[in-house]
Amino acid sequence: MVETVKKAKILTEALPYIQRFSGKIVVVKYGGSAMTNPELQRQVICDLALMKQVGMLPVVVHGGGKAISGWMEKLGMEPKFHNGLRITDAPAMELTEMVLAGKVNKELVQLFVQSGTKSVGLSGKDAGLLLAEKKQIKGVDLGFVGTVKTVNIEVVKLLLDQGYLPVIAPIGADVDGNSLNLNADEAASAIACALGAEKLVFLTDVDGVLQDPEDPSTLCSSLNRKDALAGMEEGWISGGMIPKIQMCLQALEQGVGQVHMLNGTWDHALLLEIFTDQGIGTMIKEDK
Amino acid sequence: MVETVKKAKILTEALPYIQRFSGKIVVVKYGGSAMTNPELQRQVICDLALMKQVGMLPVVVHGGGKAISGWMEKLGMEPKFHNGLRITDAPAMELTEMVLAGKVNKELVQLFVQSGTKSVGLSGKDAGLLLAEKKQIKGVDLGFVGTVKTVNIEVVKLLLDQGYLPVIAPIGADVDGNSLNLNADEAASAIACALGAEKLVFLTDVDGVLQDPEDPSTLCSSLNRKDALAGMEEGWISGGMIPKIQMCLQALEQGVGQVHMLNGTWDHALLLEIFTDQGIGTMIKEDK
Amino acid sequence: MVETVKKAKILTEALPYIQRFSGKIVVVKYGGSAMTNPELQRQVICDLALMKQVGMLPVVVHGGGKAISGWMEKLGMEPKFHNGLRITDAPAMELTEMVLAGKVNKELVQLFVQSGTKSVGLSGKDAGLLLAEKKQIKGVDLGFVGTVKTVNIEVVKLLLDQGYLPVIAPIGADVDGNSLNLNADEAASAIACALGAEKLVFLTDVDGVLQDPEDPSTLCSSLNRKDALAGMEEGWISGGMIPKIQMCLQALEQGVGQVHMLNGTWDHALLLEIFTDQGIGTMIKEDK
């Protein structure tokens, strides 16, 4: 009984956090280990179901690189990359779409439905959600790799209004109807901007922004635009972190309230970030 | 950090309970020690605010006997009772209404508002909510003590629909406009019936129904109609418990889903009853 | 029969006035003799019920000074004033709230309900309607006397939309939840501004603005801002009338259409002011 009362106390302690974000849209880019480790996946689904139930409006944009690579292997196709971008020829594109929109997406939807959460899976083709164009990089033919041109957000708003949790596969189509493989971070960011989301959360395998990349204890729990620009100039934000930070700053500029980088290998990382004051990753926001 | 993860686990464990009662109306008769003890009161407010936030639709009907007695004393008026019913002459009625609708009701509303919960206080006079008539008992003039005749529930539904938590003082008016002092249990029950509430909870100072009144370990955690009728026939439900049980059975008959008797002196009694399987009081329901 | 036809003629003569104010919000500060004299009170209730029925949207903010003083006397508490402001210590505040929100407010609601008018009583605590702070006057501790800081008008709009006549007691709460005694004129004015009311009517015991305070025949039936400022400069608006006029001008500035000062001791004063061209009090409006 004492145990149960303790639980009740904890529930009521969450009240102010629940009230603060009630009715707010939270777009979560869901990828990395939190997707491939079943226990972590169970926790993410559970955390998002709870966020939905207590009144937040989560939207999930998922990756699926490992599943794609697995299927390419089965088919004897060789994954090729250029600077981290998957070179996607026509057969690879066909497979990528099948895996993302037909397998990963529907598995996630099914997990939500079984957790008692009304959920609908979409690809960027549905209702013309993500109109894209081929990504042009000098000297390399990336194939069917795209970048988002226009977001037609109507169907996502409709589903949110009616109590559904939308789960979105990062597949776009160009004006001729060709499928294009989109970067999930970019798709999530574009959708968060189109929704004017309160929060955009990148659930990945890194802790966030470290002042000294070698030392986890130097994690910045909060970073505003000025800090971020300084970090890039001073060099402690470098390498692959630079385009990520630039995407975050762009999202802030286009009306997203805050952007979070979060290590999904932590238990209940999402809930901790939302329901505690300090959080566990890096929150990036505009200068006051 | 370990502590925080544990909290997150507990939050997610509450999910099925939250989902089960989401959108359901819960009428709580709030009285006894849970009202006079400030710490218990803080917990009740907090529990109800949480229930509201996670999607339930609580309605509070409050008592206030101690506060009335206190003010009568200040004014040199002597409380008089007949079989537990407060004999209420005209000056006592005027004071009773002021204390219940002007003091106790507004204090509760204020506590909800400060907890971030939209709340409106009503007496049974507002919008003609509780039309009553004088209670007739042979040989005794109870004065302005009433019994509910008609419930005009429209305003309560309106407030629930618009996200408010209604707090109701058990004051009625007869057709001539005279104020009448109502029994809070009866008022709560009438309101729960008019709303077709999922749950009606009596938060009082007793544990529930005991098979042996001397032995708290004989608490019935669940009781259906057949059991209750048997208990009254066999005599282990007796005395003041009989009219309470009859009111419960009548509420079930008129469409209330379940009735709970709950000891409000337990910490977070409300939350424990709603968010755990066994609960801590007695739940009365129809035979299957 | 001739008499009845005459009545029909009179009804149809009211048509243009009814049409002019149909759907318009009219906030009435209700105080003075019109509140304590039963026959005048009956007329005010009746006038407001009619205004409601023919399509206007009246909101009542009531006083209750006499009732408060009466109860203080019963309790042996001595009313203390400073420049017309009631000094309100903690026990006086508790009593004031009980009398205003528990007695006067509910009596008025009951009279409306019995006249066939859907009505709900509110205090400034309900739904956080009137957030206030202590009034600071140098050298005097007024106790729990407040001034309006923020109006959270949502619940009043909801009730008006749904056909209710809101009756409001001038009690506010500060951020810490302390009850504060508000000036009813100020509360009415703040509510009228928040609603963008067409009319704000002060129903008091004075005729309106007199050019010669000694001579009732010098009543100004209409006054615009320029006139009012002139009156204060020239001195024929003086004394206690100055703050009243300043409040009126401020209300006009914040979007109220017209402000009326009206002697509630006249029979059907409200109806006469609304349903006749000249009216019987003083109407204050912006310069064209």
Next chain:
Amino acid sequence: MVETVKKAKILTEALPYIQRFSGKIVVVKYGGSAMTNPELQRQVICDLALMKQVGMLPVVVHGGGKAISGWMEKLGMEPKFHNGLRITDAPAMELTEMVLAGKVNKELVQLFVQSGTKSVGLSGKDAGLLLAEKKQIKGVDLGFVGTVKTVNIEVVKLLLDQGYLPVIAPIGADVDGNSLNLNADEAASAIACALGAEKLVFLTDVDGVLQDPEDPSTLCSSLNRKDALAGMEEGWISGGMIPKIQMCLQALEQGVGQVHMLNGTWDHALLLEIFTDQGIGTMIKEDK
């Protein structure tokens, strides 16, 4: 001033009548002298505008026999009747429709609009409101005289919902699109039934049902079904009154609350019938 207060008293006396019929549909067959006498017409328009403004939902179905006859004369056409039914050949029908739908109907609408009342004129052709068929009488060819077959009430409900006063000309169309001349009493009755009107009022030139047709003092102010049937059997309801009474009884059967026969030559006859207890004509209703 005394006069004005008297007016206010009269206005408030009407309150209970206004409340009783607020939101109720009242279909008025408007014909006879009340239509041709300009002063009576002004009063009828005024009475209906007032009824609308105070919350009733009047619908007007008008006649226009005199205007039709006038135009036939101008064109050298000779009015022909058979048992009170106007024999209507093709040229007469064309003229009848022009006069009713193009002249009388629009004049009435214009009067309402000028009185500040939103009003739309319809003929039975608009939105297929009155589908009719030729009236068949053995041995006589009545020409384009019709009887109502189906009422498609949707457009009238829409206009009422949106605050318009519908004014309807009794012209129908058969399945082949031929215009048919309808009896205005019958059209009004059919529309009242389709609307489930609270009241159907025949505003004509007779006082109502008299027990002794020679003696106006024998007016029945109220008549239930049993009385009416008795009257026809006993013979004091006879002649042209019989089909009228039968139409009334049929309307009651099909859900109309009460039917009124009213002498429109009385000043403000409509208002008197609605806003006084006894009324001035005959009210026919079901047996209790």
Next chain:
Amino acid sequence: MVETVKKAKILTEALPYIQRFSGKIVVVKYGGSAMTNPELQRQVICDLALMKQVGMLPVVVHGGGKAISGWMEKLGMEPKFHNGLRITDAPAMELTEMVLAGKVNKELVQLFVQSGTKSVGLSGKDAGLLLAEKKQIKGVDLGFVGTVKTVNIEVVKLLLDQGYLPVIAPIGADVDGNSLNLNADEAASAIACALGAEKLVFLTDVDGVLQDPEDPSTLCSSLNRKDALAGMEEGWISGGMIPKIQMCLQALEQGVGQVHMLNGTWDHALLLEIFTDQGIGTMIKEDK
């Protein structure tokens, strides 16, 4: 069967045109031979019914000059004109209104209803749609000829929203309630402006704007503001075409998307103009 498949192909070819104008308001001034020739009329009704069914929102404003002249003749009244404007004395006005609002308007409505299209006929008097004033021309008394002052478009919007096709007779009323005869082109233009229509179509007996009035092959299928102004300066737009073009330019200025001049003597002229790229008349639009 081959024939039927060809039909199906044609239907699907219309799809892009249907989609382009779905939900768009199209105001059609309907006059000339297309009104008096029964086969052309049948086609116009059919074309409009189809436009409605596939999602456009047509509004019809009709003329009726021939029908008026015919009736004047029957009554021995002599039509008089001044510069193409019908001089309208009181008896002529009475007749004009009866013919337009009572005969032509209702005939059109009936044709729509029989084609399965929900339709309601209005004159400019209904719901105060067209407030007009007498047209003043120096030295000539045109009688009851008016020009549009204010459009109260509410009722038309309501009917469009609810799926009705409004058919409007060009009759207005002045502030005193006098009927005024309006030019149908002007009424259609005023209504199109008030609705912010996508298209305003003048269905008349001329082909459109010709660069050489003698040579039909010089038809301008499209004309922007600059061209039109040039045409008037250069003289190839002249005579009666000048005020028409000025009205078109004014409509564009007030928010109408495009204005079409169309020869209604062509079979299915309306459908050809809307559902083909080049169209058959002249389309006038703003400079890009």
Next chain:
Amino acid sequence: MVETVKKAKILTEALPYIQRFSGKIVVVKYGGSAMTNPELQRQVICDLALMKQVGMLPVVVHGGGKAISGWMEKLGMEPKFHNGLRITDAPAMELTEMVLAGKVNKELVQLFVQSGTKSVGLSGKDAGLLLAEKKQIKGVDLGFVGTVKTVNIEVVKLLLDQGYLPVIAPIGADVDGNSLNLNADEAASAIACALGAEKLVFLTDVDGVLQDPEDPSTLCSSLNRKDALAGMEEGWISGGMIPKIQMCLQALEQGVGQVHMLNGTWDHALLLEIFTDQGIGTMIKEDK
């Protein structure tokens, strides 16, 4: 021009058919050659887009057997069948879901979107649309082949209400979340029943029901329940046609208006069936 006028005539001839089915739900099972032949596919998409645009509410349930078989071949998996049912082991199920929900479904959605039709793709997992259970056949383990248990139609209704064309892949999930391969005919039928569809159309490679299976000229263009039962008894309905007919009869029983069997290899088969009187396949309906 003559050609264009002919087109206009054909468009207007379709009007009655369009009106008859406006607002009616039509569920189309889309499979067979009409899916694999690009030109036929283009026509089907076009026909459905037109049906949508003119006011019908089509819902597509698609098959995809050929695409599945193609991918199985690529992966060296051998298709196995039992009585026409595809035996589906775990790897086959994974592939089937990817092909149906990730490839075929999204391709169709994309074609609709490019045709200007708002469309969303769903699998039976989305929003718990198709709850299924394993199909039990004695002596054979069909693997993950399912049969529909419950249809949760809410999301489909929502999309139809908001103007979307839903495209549904016949994948279900059992209570444990396992994917199940559903028969597309059965899924279409279950969805049509849940929607109370006006029409259920099976677009396959057979002409419909033939009285003499050898002779195409014996096609039954219409069949009621009595005929169908007779056909099965008399033996001219036999073999694989029997379960199809039983499914049709069951759909009629559960509220579907009519069921159509249609040969999708005909050009514009869908449009011909809907927009002509006789149609080209077999229509099955209840006895009158």
